[in-house]
Amino acid sequence: MDPVRVRFAPSPTGHLHLGSARTALYDYLIARKTGGQFILRIEDTDRKRLVEGAEEEIYKGLRWLGLDWDEGPDIGGPFGPYRQSERKEIYQQYARELIENNHAYYCFCSPERLNDVRLEKQKRKELAVYDGTCRRLTLKEALGRVAAGEKHVVRFKTPKSGTTTMTDLLRGNITVENRMLDDYIIVKSDGLALYHLAATVDDHLMKITHVIRSSEWLPTAPLHCLIHRAFGWQEPVWVHLSVFLKPSGKGKMSKRDAAELIKDGHSIFIKELETLGYLSEAVLNWVALMGWSYDDHTEFFTKEELVKKFSLERLNPSPAAINFQKFDYFNANYIRMLGDVELANMIKPFFDSVGIKADLPTLIKIAPIIKERLTTLDDAIEMAGLFFKPFPDLSPEVLLGKDMSREESRSVIQATISIFSDLPELSKDLSETKMRETVEALGFSAGQVFGILRMAITGQKVSPPLFESIEIIGKKVVMERLEKAQKLLQVE
RNA sequence: GCCCCCAUGGUCUAGCGGUUAGGACACGGCCCUUUCAAGGCCAUAACAGGAGUUCGAGUCUCCUUGGGGGCACCA
Numbered sequence: 001m002d003p004v005r006v007r008f009a010p011s012p013t014g015h016l017h018l019g020s021a022r023t024a025l026y027d028y029l030i031a032r033k034t035g036g037q038f039i040l041r042i043e044d045t046d047r048k049r050l051v052e053g054a055e056e057e058i059y060k061g062l063r064w065l066g067l068d069w070d071e072g073p074d075i076g077g078p079f080g081p082y083r084q085s086e087r088k089e090i091y092q093q094y095a096r097e098l099i100e101n102n103h104a105y106y107c108f109c110s111p112e113r114l115n116d117v118r119l120e121k122q123k124r125k126e127l128a129v130y131d132g133t134c135r136r137l138t139l140k141e142a143l144g145r146v147a148a149g150e151k152h153v154v155r156f157k158t159p160k161s162g163t164t165t166m167t168d169l170l171r172g173n174i175t176v177e178n179r180m181l182d183d184y185i186i187v188k189s190d191g192l193a194l195y196h197l198a199a200t201v202d203d204h205l206m207k208i209t210h211v212i213r214s215s216e217w218l219p220t221a222p223l224h225c226l227i228h229r230a231f232g233w234q235e236p237v238w239v240h241l242s243v244f245l246k247p248s249g250k251g252k253m254s255k256r257d258a259a260e261l262i263k264d265g266h267s268i269f270i271k272e273l274e275t276l277g278y279l280s281e282a283v284l285n286w287v288a289l290m291g292w293s294y295d296d297h298t299e300f301f302t303k304e305e306l307v308k309k310f311s312l313e314r315l316n317p318s319p320a321a322i323n324f325q326k327f328d329y330f331n332a333n334y335i336r337m338l339g340d341v342e343l344a345n346m347i348k349p350f351f352d353s354v355g356i357k358a359d360l361p362t363l364i365k366i367a368p369i370i371k372e373r374l375t376t377l378d379d380a381i382e383m384a385g386l387f388f389k390p391f392p393d394l395s396p397e398v399l400l401g402k403d404m405s406r407e408e409s410r411s412v413i414q415a416t417i418s419i420f421s422d423l424p425e426l427s428k429d430l431s432e433t434k435m436r437e438t439v440e441a442l443g444f445s446a447g448q449v450f451g452i453l454r455m456a457i458t459g460q461k462v463s464p465p466l467f468e469s470i471e472i473i474g475k476k477v478v479m480e481r482l483e484k485a486q487k488l489l490q491v492e
Numbered sequence: 493g494c495c496c497c498c499a500u501g502g503u504c505u506a507g508c509g510g511u512u513a514g515g516a517c518a519c520g521g522c523c524c525u526u527u528c529a530a531g532g533c534c535a536u537a538a539c540a541g542g543a544g545u546u547c548g549a550g551u552c553u554c555c556u557u558g559g560g561g562g563c564a565c566c567a
Contacts, residue, residue, distance in 0.1 A: 011567050046566055111565065118564090125493060128563070153565055171497070180495055180563095188565040195567050219496050219562040242498080243561065249503080251560075289504065289516090296506035297515045316505075319560050323503045326517045336530085373529045383528085439526090450526030462528045 003036035004209045011043040012054035015269040016061035019244045022287045028067040029310040040072030042083045045192050061270035065280050079206040084198050091193035094201045095154045103230035106142040106152045107134040129182040154187035164222040169239045170317040176222045200227045208236050215240040242291050242319045249321035266324045277376030282331040290320045332375045340367035347380040358388045365472050369464040392459045396488050399455050401448040410489035412452050417482050426475045432467040456485035
């Protein structure tokens with residue numbers, strides 16, 4: 001495949017989410033695979049909807065995901081500027097060209113009148129498109145009114161008859177009747193272009209070969225083709241990706257749904273995923289497989305493998321419900337692939353954030369025993385907090401072994417104390433070997449004995465493996481805890 | 493309402509005219525086991541419906557149904 005030039009063109013009006021991340025990923029993959037360019041373009045022509053910090057969030061999110069771009073607002077490039085708000089004059093120039101070639105016209109109708117027209121048409125169950133009042137004006141007349149300072153927009157002159165056929169890579173030919181297409185506004189009264197014009201002009205000027213975007217754009221794609229053709233430009237290859245549906249499969253994710261998700265420790269926003277304890281590798285792998293597949297069984301891919309194996313032809317056009325269980329599965333697996341030092345460094349910030357002082361050397365020792373027990377990194381707090389937090393006050397009841405009396409339980413602890421005190425150190429192997437021998441002699445089951453010890457030593461009913469934990473906690477503290485538990489069980 | 497798109501288990505998907513319809517997640521059971529996990533084994537579960545085309549249709553065509561998306565001086 002020839003090198004492609006693709007662009008990821010988000011608008012800084014909200015958070016970077018999973019859907020955009022996937023689009024960006026596919027852009028990145030096909031660019032890297034073909035040795036082409038991945039371009040970042042900020043579509044900020046709507047000044048009213050701008051959200052402070054949103055552009056920065058896009059950069060951060062893409063960087064976290066490891067999707068580096070070749071041209072963009074921050075790094076420049078041969079086709080800049082890459083922020084549409086800085087390209088106002090370019091769009092106006094092209095709008096003028098369209099007007100001169102009779103493919104666009106000035107419109108002086110007020111928003112109020114437009115709204116009335118729309119409502120009226122809807123009431124009569126007609127197509128709610130512009131009624132064409134200003135389309136009938138002569139160019140001379142319109143120019144006069146513009147010169148007189150009258151407020152105006154520019155509309156694209158869509159053909160009123162015939163059909164327009166475009167080709168989408170995943171869906172084949174799509175034909176629409178031109179009368180269904182509106183005379184869309186392409187330049188607002190503030191002089192800034194709307195998406196339809198801005199994106200079309202930029203895609204051409206930036207030599208974009210493949211437009212990969214959400215299928216929400218499908219209904220207006222014929223319009224974009226028409227604009228390309230009006231200029232006499234060659235169209236890019238159109239690739240409309242399926243949309244992501246909420247987990248229930250009932251519709252797109254709404255603000256409300258997103259807020260609900262957080263309660264389960266999930267999110268569709270990239271910036272939250274990191275603090276929730278997800279790995280960017282897992283995000284990439286998971287999201288890549290929602291709408292794309294390689295074969296009937298491979299499902300773990302590094303970014304490098306994705307670059308090698310990705311192809312537009314294997315994209316799936318049908319909408320996909322987001323499945324967070326699968327995401328967790330991927331994340332748990334990617335955590336397990338981490339090295340001990342790497343994992344320790346990654347969970348450290350989570351302890352810091354809740355005010356638990358966890359030192360790196362200990363975390364490195366803990367890493368191997370909690371690794372396969374974590375779904376997300378923040379699970380480490382619950383899993384390994386016991387190694388750093390003060391020991392809890394226990395009641396005698398929780399120290400009782402299953403079906404065992406108080407005295408029996410106490411004797412188990414007593415026996416352990418005498419065995420442990422003879423050992424130079426409580427290494428995992430040594431303590432476990434000794435205790436396994438003892439279990440039989442004591443006449444209780446391993447479950448009973450180790451259950452008591454787990455509670456006495458870790459202070460928890462559920463913990464990482466007992467003897468590994470003992471080694472990490474260290475002989476001194478272990479002995480103290482055993483003594484304390486033994487006293488607690490003495491009948492008063 | 494109108495236009496466009498989509499349609500294999502609960503979910504993500506493989507399948508590109510001839511398969512016992514494959515994999516994964518989730519769910520259930522069993523094994524392993526000092527808890528929790530992990531792992532191993534097993535089970536349940538799908539071609540939306542109807543017409544065609546064809547010797548033969550999950551695969552091609554049409555209709556119906558269902559779902560999704562779009563109908564702004566938003567993107």
